Amino acid sequence: MYNFKSGISQIDQVTGGFESGTNFLILAPSMSLAEELAFSLTKPFPGEYAIVLSTNDRASEIVEAFKMMNIDKRYVGIIDAITKSSIPGITDTNRLMFVASPTDLTGIGIKFSKMVELIFDGEFSDGESGLFPPPIRFCVNSISTLLMYRKLEVLYQFLHVLTSKVKKIDGVCFYLLNNESFDEKTISLIKQLMNGVVEVKIDQNNQYLRIQGLKGVSSDWMKFLMQKGQVVIG
Amino acid sequence: MISTGINGIDEMLGGGIPKGSRVLYSLEPGVDGQIFMISTLISALSKGLSCLVIIPHTTFDVFKHEAATKRGCTLEIFNKKIAYIDAVDRDRIQKSSRNRKDIQNAWEIRVKKLCTENAVEVVFLYLDLIYEDLGLDGAFAIVDSAKTSKKTTLIVENLNLEGRHLIDAFLTDSKFDLIITLNSSLHSLPRFNYFTLLHASWSKIPSRSVPFITTQGKVVLYIPKIVITGPSQTGKSTFVKNASDIGFSIDRKGTTGDPTTVAMDFGWLNWKDFDITLYGTPGEPRFDSLVPKLLSHAMGAVLMIDATKPQSLERARYHLKLMIEKHLVMIIAANKSDLPDTMSDSEIRKGLKIDKNIPIFFISANRKADVKLVLETLVDFIVQMSP
Numbered sequence: 001m002y003n004f005k006s007g008i009s010q011i012d013q014v015t016g017g018f019e020s021g022t023n024f025l026i027l028a029p030s031m032s033l034a035e036e037l038a039f040s041l042t043k044p045f046p047g048e049y050a051i052v053l054s055t056n057d058r059a060s061e062i063v064e065a066f067k068m069m070n071i072d073k074r075y076v077g078i079i080d081a082i083t084k085s086s087i088p089g090i091t092d093t094n095r096l097m098f099v100a101s102p103t104d105l106t107g108i109g110i111k112f113s114k115m116v117e118l119i120f121d122g123e124f125s126d127g128e129s130g131l132f133p134p135p136i137r138f139c140v141n142s143i144s145t146l147l148m149y150r151k152l153e154v155l156y157q158f159l160h161v162l163t164s165k166v167k168k169i170d171g172v173c174f175y176l177l178n179n180e181s182f183d184e185k186t187i188s189l190i191k192q193l194m195n196g197v198v199e200v201k202i203d204q205n206n207q208y209l210r211i212q213g214l215k216g217v218s219s220d221w222m223k224f225l226m227q228k229g230q231v232v233i234g
Numbered sequence: 235m236i237s238t239g240i241n242g243i244d245e246m247l248g249g250g251i252p253k254g255s256r257v258l259y260s261l262e263p264g265v266d267g268q269i270f271m272i273s274t275l276i277s278a279l280s281k282g283l284s285c286l287v288i289i290p291h292t293t294f295d296v297f298k299h300e301a302a303t304k305r306g307c308t309l310e311i312f313n314k315k316i317a318y319i320d321a322v323d324r325d326r327i328q329k330s331s332r333n334r335k336d337i338q339n340a341w342e343i344r345v346k347k348l349c350t351e352n353a354v355e356v357v358f359l360y361l362d363l364i365y366e367d368l369g370l371d372g373a374f375a376i377v378d379s380a381k382t383s384k385k386t387t388l389i390v391e392n393l394n395l396e397g398r399h400l401i402d403a404f405l406t407d408s409k410f411d412l413i414i415t416l417n418s419s420l421h422s423l424p425r426f427n428y429f430t431l432l433h434a435s436w437s438k439i440p441s442r443s444v445p446f447i448t449t450q451g452k453v454v455l456y457i458p459k460i461v462i463t464g465p466s467q468t469g470k471s472t473f474v475k476n477a478s479d480i481g482f483s484i485d486r487k488g489t490t491g492d493p494t495t496v497a498m499d500f501g502w503l504n505w506k507d508f509d510i511t512l513y514g515t516p517g518e519p520r521f522d523s524l525v526p527k528l529l530s531h532a533m534g535a536v537l538m539i540d541a542t543k544p545q546s547l548e549r550a551r552y553h554l555k556l557m558i559e560k561h562l563v564m565i566i567a568a569n570k571s572d573l574p575d576t577m578s579d580s581e582i583r584k585g586l587k588i589d590k591n592i593p594i595f596f597i598s599a600n601r602k603a604d605v606k607l608v609l610e611t612l613v614d615f616i617v618q619m620s621p
Binding site (some may be wrong): 157 | 261263264265266268290291292293295296297298299300303321362363366391393395396418561
């Protein structure tokens with residue numbers, strides 16, 4: 001079974017990383033480094049691919065964020081749910097796809113499938129890894145925004161389908177959710193779909209994270225900071 | 235009749251959709267089926283019909299661009315024939331209404347007004363956001379309000395996140411005349427989409443599923459390819475013959491005096507609404523260069539082995555390797571299992587070096603029931619109707 005390295009040596013040495021076919025919720029307050037953390041966990045290692053669904057930032061901003069982490073953009077696909085509303089004529093490429101708005105779950109589902117299909121067919125990038133099934137990291141940034149546009153029950157059903165597909169294709173997916181904006185019932189419901197949770201908290205200007213659901217890793221809070229797109233513990 | 239814009243479906247429906255019908259395109263998440271609705275829209279516009287497009291999830295500008303991208307033709311030339319209600323209107327309705335009842339009234343008034351003013355003949359409605367806003371009864375009320383005359387045709391697209399019971403509601407509660415579901419196989423590769431014509435009130439055709447691809451703005455229905463392969467004299471030709479409604483084999487007498495396939499076997503059958511084409515490969519090593527070509531683009535394969543000949547397994551491993559390289563959904567059929575001294579399941583697995591994930595069926599290719607069972611199971615695996 002393929003394991004997706006977290007890039008955090010303390011975790012990878014113990015567990016080997018995230019097991020394929022798993023879904024992790026990143027639960028974090030506003031103004032934390034949650035997005036950077038999510039991108040860091042999503043960045044593709046050699047031979048891997050990443051697909052980011054962005055409901056907050058334009059594709060160009062996501063590309064820039066990955067560029068800052070020195071990631072080869074040939075292995076990163078972005079589904080942008082922001083830009084099309086202001087530039088209706090923008091067209092899809094293999095690695096940049098656009099949907100009408102975060103409301104458009106039909107479009108989001110189709111673009112996810114299309115991008116995965118391109119990767120599986122070896123048509124996504126000019127430098128294929130040769131691994132099969134191709135290891136794909138996904139990032140949904142964010143559930144918080146999707147919840148502003150769609151009802152919880154509908155989004156739950158949609159995420160149920162998405163998490164199942166991630167499992168089916170042996171990928172790993174990280175979903176961002178702001179834990180300050182939604183009630184406990186909402187968070188509990190979303191958690192039901194996940195294999196684990198990465199929680200972030202801010203305390204006296206320090207950032208802490210803890211991971212639940214990753215075998216062998218303590219669920220104690222660990223102080224962390226981000227350095228050049230890399231999670232540094234301690 | 236209004237054409238769906240997809241010839242194959244029009245033919246299945248007896249020419250298209252009768253005017254005044256209610257039509258549902260029900261999309262499973264992830265399946266690229268939006269072209270069905272857009273094809274029908276462009277077909278209606280091309281016939282000069284006046285259309286109302288209700289797109290609460292997006293703006294009309296974005297919709298026009300998406301339609302042009304998907305279908306390769308611009309909607310601009312039909313501007314005089316299209317009225318629309320888009321995401322901007324939905325936003326206005328939401329903001330100006332105090333409760334759900336107000337929202338529903340506002341929708342109904344707006345839909346009726348546009349239908350009347352523009353003498354709308356066909357309404358295209360993207361339903362899932364309205365369903366979310368108003369519930370199923372409210373959504374059906376909007377559907378009813380769009381039918382300003384008996385001849386108004388209603389075409390609805392809905393993202394179905396709830397499964398079959400929601401489709402049943404469309405059938406029973408709102409009496410839709412035509413229901414087409416759009417699905418995809420759950421396998422990662424080979425991946426394919428298929429539609430199922432579940433119900434057509436004006437036709438007695440049985441429920442039917444057909445895979446499709448979208449290419450150059452068109453929906454192309456296609457027939458799956460299933461390959462029967464394996465060493466010679468394992469019963470591949472007999473299997474194809476007994477599986478098929480129609481079939482033939484290209485044989486010559488082999489060195490043993492028995493007929494051997496020198497090109498391939500062909501067979502066609504219809505099962506579970508799928509039209510299936512079977513290809514049987516030759517088993518003689520001198521035809522090995524043909525086998526990878528025959529396996530290309532197959533959706534599944536059956537590896538035939540002779541259950542009475544352990545020595546044939548080494549040769550079968552060659553065919554198995556090709557199937558694995560193509561990532562095919564596969565089943566192993568251990569033929570001649572009605573004869574004495576056959577290998578056991580574990581002996582075959584050991585000989586082929588396979589684990590329990592690949593099912594082995596012990597069959598006699600002479601028995602049609604055995605052959606059908608293998609194919610039924612394989613097709614189930616391909617479309618993931620069963621685990």
